[in-house]
Every structure is written in C-alpha cells, then in structure tokens.
Amino acid sequence: MNNFTFYSPTYFVFGKDTEKEAGHYVKRFGGSKVLIHYGGGSVVRSGLLDRVKNSLQQESVPFIELGGVQPNPRSGLVYQGIELCRKEGVDFILAVGGGSAIDSAKAIAAGARYEGDFWDFYEGKPVTDALKVGTVLTIAAAGSEGSGDSVITKEEGMLKRGAGGEALRPVFSILNPELTQTLPAYQTAAGATDIMAHVFERYFTNTKEVEITDRLCEAVLLTMIKEVPRVIADPNNYEARANIMWAGMVAHNNLVGVGRDQDWSSHGIEHELSALYDVAHGAGLAVIFPAWMTYVMKHDVNRFAQLAVRVWGCQMNFMNPEETALEGIERLKQFLSSIGMPINFRELGAKEEDIPLMVEKLGLGETGTMGNFVKLTGKDVEQIYRLAL
Amino acid sequence: MNNFTFYSPTYFVFGKDTEKEAGHYVKRFGGSKVLIHYGGGSVVRSGLLDRVKNSLQQESVPFIELGGVQPNPRSGLVYQGIELCRKEGVDFILAVGGGSAIDSAKAIAAGARYEGDFWDFYEGKPVTDALKVGTVLTIAAAGSEGSGDSVITKEEGMLKRGAGGEALRPVFSILNPELTQTLPAYQTAAGATDIMAHVFERYFTNTKEVEITDRLCEAVLLTMIKEVPRVIADPNNYEARANIMWAGMVAHNNLVGVGRDQDWSSHGIEHELSALYDVAHGAGLAVIFPAWMTYVMKHDVNRFAQLAVRVWGCQMNFMNPEETALEGIERLKQFLSSIGMPINFRELGAKEEDIPLMVEKLGLGETGTMGNFVKLTGKDVEQIYRLAL
Known part of the structure; x- marks a missing residue:
C-alpha cells in the first residue's frame, strides 16, 4: 500500500x-x-x-x-x-x-x-x-x-x-x-455507468496488497449491479435510488482509492468523445471501458479474474484465468446493454473517421502516454477506439 | 434507508x-x-x-x-x-x-x-x-x-x-x-476483534434496503478475515498491518453505518466484563458477540445467513437457512479462536457468579432495555452471559 x-x-x-x-x-x-x-x-x-x-x-x-x-x-x-x-x-x-x-x-x-x-x-x-x-x-x-x-x-x-x-x-x-426519481432512464443509466467507472479507474492498479480498497471498490460495484436494474424497471423505487446515490458519493470521494495508484486513462479517452459529440459522459464511458479492459487485460489477468469472480459472480477457471477475466468483461458489456447504454461507436453515434482527430486532441504526440495501469501511447488509444467501433 | x-x-x-x-x-x-x-x-x-x-x-x-x-x-x-x-x-x-x-x-x-x-x-x-x-x-x-x-x-x-x-x-x-508491528499477538488480535465488532454492531439492523452499507460492512470484514491471520503469523507484515489499520478507521467513522439503525448492545454487555476484570475490550467482545448472535439469531435468520454466505463463504442451505446462519456464527468462533482470542468466560477468566452483579450494573432494572436489533431486558442479558460461560 x-x-x-x-x-x-x-x-x-x-x-x-x-x-x-x-x-x-x-x-x-x-x-x-x-x-x-x-x-x-x-x-x-x-x-x-x-x-x-x-x-x-x-x-x-x-x-x-x-x-x-x-x-x-x-x-x-x-x-x-x-x-x-x-x-x-x-x-x-x-x-x-x-x-x-x-x-x-x-x-x-x-x-x-x-x-x-x-x-x-x-x-x-x-x-x-x-x-x-x-x-x-x-x-x-x-x-x-x-x-x-x-x-x-x-x-x-x-x-x-x-x-x-x-x-x-x-x-x-x-x-x-x-x-433523482424524475430522471429519464437513459440519464439514470449513464449516471450509474459513471459511478461504476469511477470505481474501475481506481480498481485497476499496479499497487500490491490493497485488499481493503479492493473490497470497498467491489462493495460499490456489487451495490450498483443489484440496484441499477431496479431503478430502470421502476424509476420511483426510492430505496434503490438511495443506495445508488450514496454509492455515487462513496465511489468518488476517494475512500475506495487511497493508498493505490489509479489509472484514469479511460476518462481521458472518453472526454474526447463527449467533447466532440456532446454525448453523456456515462454513455461514452460505457463505450470506452469494455474496450480499454479488453486492450489491457493481459497486463494483469488475475486482477481481471478477481473482478469477474468477486463482482460478477463468475466461476474461476483455474486452468485458464484469462477465460474468467474475459467473461467478466463480457458480463460488464451485457450489464451496460441491459440498462440501455450504448457499448460501441455505432450505438453512441460516434464515427470511425473522427478517431485520428480525437487521438490528436489528447495531445500525446509521438512519445507521451496516459494512464498508469498500462501507460498508453497515442497508438494504443487509437486501437482502443477501434476496439470500440 | x-x-x-x-x-x-x-x-x-x-x-x-x-x-x-x-x-x-x-x-x-x-x-x-x-x-x-x-x-x-x-x-x-x-x-x-x-x-x-x-x-x-x-x-x-x-x-x-x-x-x-x-x-x-x-x-x-x-x-x-x-x-x-x-x-x-x-x-x-x-x-x-x-x-x-x-x-x-x-x-x-x-x-x-x-x-x-x-x-x-x-x-x-x-x-x-x-x-x-x-x-x-x-x-x-x-x-x-x-x-x-x-x-x-x-x-x-x-x-x-x-x-x-x-x-x-x-x-x-x-x-x-x-x-503496530511491535504489538504482542494477543493485543493485535483483540484490536482486530474490536474492529470486526464495530462492523457487527452496524450490520445487525432492522432497517430494510441498505445494500450499500451492507456491502461496505462486508468489505471490512472480508479484509479482516484475510489479513488478521497474516499478522498473527508474521507480526512484521507491513502490508497486512496497513490493510487492518485502514479497515479499523473505516469500521468506525460511521461510513459503513449511515442510514440504518445500529445495535450496540454487545458493546454495552462487554463493557461490564472489561470494567470488572480489566480485560482487553476486544477479548471481551470475542466472548460476548458469538453469544449475542446465537441468542438473537432467530429474530432475522436471513440476515445471519447473508453474513455467513457473503463473508464466511458458507454455502447457502436454501431448505434450512437457519443452518447456514448457525454455520456463520460457528465460523466466527473458530476464527476468533484461531487468532488466539478467548470465546467464553472460562478462557477470559470471568466468573459465572459475577453475572448478577454485571447485569445489575447495566442499570436496566425491571423494565429497561438495551440494543435495537433486539431490545434486550436484563433477563435477556443474563442469558447471553450464560451462553458465553
């Protein structure tokens, strides 16, 4: 720590x-x-x-x-x-x-x-x-x-x-x-995605031995997975709204992120999407995060497998942890889709031909990088955008 | 909430x-x-x-x-x-x-x-x-x-x-x-028990729909279950000490207890033990908590089963949730014993004949009660002390 x-x-x-x-x-x-x-x-x-x-x-x-x-x-x-x-x-x-x-x-x-x-x-x-x-x-x-x-x-x-x-x-x-009960379902879901993304940015770390913050991160995610579908089904569910609202604060006052390196590249990569198309930040994150996860997964397969098992309830494939890790990413995509979020450029209304412009606006140049879990160059980011097409 | x-x-x-x-x-x-x-x-x-x-x-x-x-x-x-x-x-x-x-x-x-x-x-x-x-x-x-x-x-x-x-x-x-690395194992374990007890006092509630704080409580407990045996085995394990130390703060600044009724009767019942025998508060809690849990379990078997499954990793007995609930309490006792804590009056050095005095000092009289999850009379408390003999 x-x-x-x-x-x-x-x-x-x-x-x-x-x-x-x-x-x-x-x-x-x-x-x-x-x-x-x-x-x-x-x-x-x-x-x-x-x-x-x-x-x-x-x-x-x-x-x-x-x-x-x-x-x-x-x-x-x-x-x-x-x-x-x-x-x-x-x-x-x-x-x-x-x-x-x-x-x-x-x-x-x-x-x-x-x-x-x-x-x-x-x-x-x-x-x-x-x-x-x-x-x-x-x-x-x-x-x-x-x-x-x-x-x-x-x-x-x-x-x-x-x-x-x-x-x-x-x-x-x-x-x-x-x-929050009068919010349209789309905005509710985009907000929920933002909350989950704040946890993911902290969860994916190279810092070892951070069980307490790992568990606190997982606590927020488990809560979201339970409560978000309930408010999508019934916008007036006060109790589910309450749990989500407090989870949203806990996800980002940094209690769940202290003592560990954090990543934050997905937020940066998404910012170019919402700046260019003026889409909801959460919707952009729903598109970027699964792509980012897929791209960086091999950097620490066990961490992705841990998320899959502890949060998504996947069975650990002990012979092939990569399969479990991938299953977790797939479950995230399914979850985001189920609450009405776009999970690719097409659904978001973003365009392949704008990718070079977005990469350029990140200002990484030839040698700059972003993120901590994996340091991403402009070329990496371009591939992540393409994975999200 | x-x-x-x-x-x-x-x-x-x-x-x-x-x-x-x-x-x-x-x-x-x-x-x-x-x-x-x-x-x-x-x-x-x-x-x-x-x-x-x-x-x-x-x-x-x-x-x-x-x-x-x-x-x-x-x-x-x-x-x-x-x-x-x-x-x-x-x-x-x-x-x-x-x-x-x-x-x-x-x-x-x-x-x-x-x-x-x-x-x-x-x-x-x-x-x-x-x-x-x-x-x-x-x-x-x-x-x-x-x-x-x-x-x-x-x-x-x-x-x-x-x-x-x-x-x-x-x-x-x-x-x-x-x-904290120079602390004797007994004090380390008593401290850990105190931390877990702070979570239990908040976990056992009659307030419905408190998923976020349930999950945060469980996050602290899961961390303790992983890290405490490691510091008992190796007092110089900095990383395990660090996780426990931050868990101890999170357990009691009330982040994991907001929006829900809390119990706190076990702390009150224990205070008479540590006041009378001048034993470590955590050691007294190790004796009282399993007894209190056993006594009040039937008030909300599902909550105890939830703890058993989510925290102790028990398999849910869907035909007989009470069995799962009891298994969770048994696992807590085993855990406390394994880290060197007393789990009954005998091991603590407390005496059966002092029970009436301790009950009297709680000052509940004929009609007073303590606690919220179950409101305990002096007679209830007496039975809890006896369950802990």
Whole structure:
C-alpha cells in the first residue's frame, strides 16, 4: 500500500426533504451572500429551485442566481459567474443540479478568488483557495458532491479538462434520492455507468496488497449491479435510488482509492468523445471501458479474474484465468446493454473517421502516454477506439 | 434507508514515517500550545514519543506532557488533564497511543471547555465544544482516530460509559502501520476483534434496503478475515498491518453505518466484563458477540445467513437457512479462536457468579432495555452471559 492522505470534510445531509435545509447549512458554513448556480428546465419545473430559495429566505440569506449550465459545462458561463460573484460580493456558491452544475460552481469558486485566468487550474495549477461551495444534488453520477475535482469544457477547441484541490470539496452536500426519481432512464443509466467507472479507474492498479480498497471498490460495484436494474424497471423505487446515490458519493470521494495508484486513462479517452459529440459522459464511458479492459487485460489477468469472480459472480477457471477475466468483461458489456447504454461507436453515434482527430486532441504526440495501469501511447488509444467501433 | 447526516472531517495521514509530520499538522490545524497525552512504556521505549517531540520542536510548537493513560482509561487522569490544560493554556491535545490515549484526550478536550463536571458528557450530554485533538495511532482497534466517540471508566463503581459529538472528531490522525508491528499477538488480535465488532454492531439492523452499507460492512470484514491471520503469523507484515489499520478507521467513522439503525448492545454487555476484570475490550467482545448472535439469531435468520454466505463463504442451505446462519456464527468462533482470542468466560477468566452483579450494573432494572436489533431486558442479558460461560 502506498502512503496517502485522505481528507473528505464535506458535511453530507442525506434523505427525503433534505433540500429544505439548504438555507440552514449555508448559514452554518458561513455563507452571507449566495450565488445559486443551476442548469435549467427541470430544476425550475420541478419546483426544486423554489424550495431552495424559500429555504434561503427563511434563514434571511440574500442570494442571486445564475442558471444555464449545460451538460459538459462550458468555460463561457464560468467567466460570467466569476464576474458576477466579484460584482455582487458573493461568498458562497450553492450548486443545484448534477455534476455539471457542481463542476461549474467549483470553477467559479476557484476563479473568483484568483487574479489570473481560471483556466490555469484546468491546465494543471492546483486549486488552493476558493469560495465555499455547497450542493443540492439531483443526479447520482459524477460524485462531484463529495470530491475535490471539477471538469470544464473550453469552447475554443472543445477542450475538456479537469482541475482539483482540497479547496474544491463542497462544505456541505444535500442528497435527496427523491430528486433523482424524475430522471429519464437513459440519464439514470449513464449516471450509474459513471459511478461504476469511477470505481474501475481506481480498481485497476499496479499497487500490491490493497485488499481493503479492493473490497470497498467491489462493495460499490456489487451495490450498483443489484440496484441499477431496479431503478430502470421502476424509476420511483426510492430505496434503490438511495443506495445508488450514496454509492455515487462513496465511489468518488476517494475512500475506495487511497493508498493505490489509479489509472484514469479511460476518462481521458472518453472526454474526447463527449467533447466532440456532446454525448453523456456515462454513455461514452460505457463505450470506452469494455474496450480499454479488453486492450489491457493481459497486463494483469488475475486482477481481471478477481473482478469477474468477486463482482460478477463468475466461476474461476483455474486452468485458464484469462477465460474468467474475459467473461467478466463480457458480463460488464451485457450489464451496460441491459440498462440501455450504448457499448460501441455505432450505438453512441460516434464515427470511425473522427478517431485520428480525437487521438490528436489528447495531445500525446509521438512519445507521451496516459494512464498508469498500462501507460498508453497515442497508438494504443487509437486501437482502443477501434476496439470500440 | 433512514435519513442521515455524515461528517468525517478528520485529515488522515497514512503510511511509513508519517509520525514525523505531527508538528506540521498541529501547526496547520492551529495548535499553539500542545498537551501530548499517552500511556506509558512502549511509546517511550520505542522512541516514538521522542520522534513526535522532535517534530513539534522543529515547528517551534511548545508542548507539555501527560502520560499514564491506562487501558480502559480512567476519569482520575482526565480530571488531572483538564486542570493541566487550563493552567497551562493548552489549545491542542495530541494523543499518542491507541484508543485509550485518544479517548482520554477527547475527554480532557471536552472537559477543558466546560464549566461543569466532564462526566456529564458520559451520562448523555452531547459534546458541542472541545479543544482540538490530533492523534498518532499505535494500535488498530478502537477506531477512535476517526470517530466522535470516547469511552471512559469512572473509578467510583468502575462505571464504563461513552460520550459523543462532532466536536470530538480528531482534526487530524496520523496512522503509521509500522508502529503496530511491535504489538504482542494477543493485543493485535483483540484490536482486530474490536474492529470486526464495530462492523457487527452496524450490520445487525432492522432497517430494510441498505445494500450499500451492507456491502461496505462486508468489505471490512472480508479484509479482516484475510489479513488478521497474516499478522498473527508474521507480526512484521507491513502490508497486512496497513490493510487492518485502514479497515479499523473505516469500521468506525460511521461510513459503513449511515442510514440504518445500529445495535450496540454487545458493546454495552462487554463493557461490564472489561470494567470488572480489566480485560482487553476486544477479548471481551470475542466472548460476548458469538453469544449475542446465537441468542438473537432467530429474530432475522436471513440476515445471519447473508453474513455467513457473503463473508464466511458458507454455502447457502436454501431448505434450512437457519443452518447456514448457525454455520456463520460457528465460523466466527473458530476464527476468533484461531487468532488466539478467548470465546467464553472460562478462557477470559470471568466468573459465572459475577453475572448478577454485571447485569445489575447495566442499570436496566425491571423494565429497561438495551440494543435495537433486539431490545434486550436484563433477563435477556443474563442469558447471553450464560451462553458465553
């Protein structure tokens, strides 16, 4: 096990009706002027935005609003938000929505406290200071409600990049599973895929002797395998929604990933898909992950066999572990298909002829690599895209 | 799933040599005058105390010391610590040791900020304010390094009681698995039993639909079952020590217990054993838990069968789940015996004739009950003690 630090100071408030406590928690964590940041339609239509505003009014906390966050949130709105925060003296950003609203809120929070261009953070500068961010989560997916990460897309060149830092962890996050019940099945499934992908990125490691985090990873995956088909069958299944929602936080606050090298190449490879076609991140991951697994499997067949046996319930083929490993990948594909996810370029609507462009945009050049489990060159990535056709 | 809040803001620093960073973290978290609080012999002899002091000196943080914490820490030393903190203007307590040193430090931290008798907190008053506490952990067991709990024994009547509150969560905890390598096998095993017991107290619940926390509980138990025999066989197995140490934190910061009713009667029943005979808490739990399980099993046979199948790898007897449930309890007993723990009164050195006294000291009277999975009267507890003879 590697040395590590783990710090997850977010105050989580979980359960029915908890969005009504937003004002209470903003006050408790010292917010005196709030920017409510959200996407659009559904948050307004469902009445959620009004409930959150009422909650702030009841606590006499003044607020302004900035809606319009898009999926794969854009830098343009971030610049707008930063300006607004400075002009209005905002000291707390309350994101109401899914990963996009939260990631956009984090970008604004970091940028408002920084004299340079906020995009610097998305080119590798660590975030050490930011306005406080709280969240009211409406989608179980990105895990941004408990993480110190944010992903933003720059319109110029459609560059999708991530930033990170402890200062980006939300001070509180309100998770009401009821709010996810109105999500269409496709978005629910894409979110679930994202959650599982956050675990896979941590699971595939070259670090030895990491039983506790292996088991915690498997715990999240086993939960997803049980609960996701239930919410696809019945969107109003509160209990299954609740289990998925908490699993989504656990999958990405890094509790399941400490002390081990992590991979994250599949996320990078996928980012080019969702940036180019503006597809749901989770759907892109459903296409990329099985292809990545197939491509790298021989690097550590036993780890893939372990996943197949412990998570997918496959019988170990002791004479031929590779067969078990492959069976696990096949089961993942079947699972993703069964919940309505695309598992290849064709189903996603991606095009073979764009592969060279996507590889180029990753910026690996002739000698660069990405990922840790297996270090992938641009040529490797191209083959992975082709495996996903 | 029940509504819940989860807040675990402790900054964890994990791995080799990390005790040398104690001074850095005290400073980072605002400590300006430190009380180093510890037990005795081994912390001094091993040179750990000196390394911690050097680390504080390097950061120019002034400190005083209070050693002498006993296992099952006593109120007498807590009163002494409170007085010392007030007199010397201490604002940060650094516990160096196991659960006893940490629990004692928490009691002093709460008492120093309270005008009344600190024992009030151990009779049910929630702790809302306390000096900051940091820890350098030397035993994987109590989970106190990541929890908001503290257990203290009052000499007068040997009353062992717990207090709790968010203010008691350590601001940082340093976990170096190397520090646990010198522990005798018996203490290692008792600590491991304590960790497993923290999971069992949460696992046995009447709350329905808690797959994610069920699976997380099982992840910790599966890890312990793999790793504990390895450290008993080879005390210097760093990797196994590391997995156990992190499992101990995860078992008790409540991540595996949120959203579900918890039991905790076995801890209460055990406290009378360790208070009366001054045995290791974990050893007492090894005696009580199998007896408690046997006594309450029929309340929810399927839950016990689930544990047997998922954790102990038993084959489910679909015609007779009770047989599977019992097999799981039997496997737990065998496991505890195999790592050197006592599993009955005789092996622990407890006496049948003391049972009425222990039941009486629980203070349940004629009508009181303890526990949640099954509400136990004094008569029930008496039968559990007798099952453990």
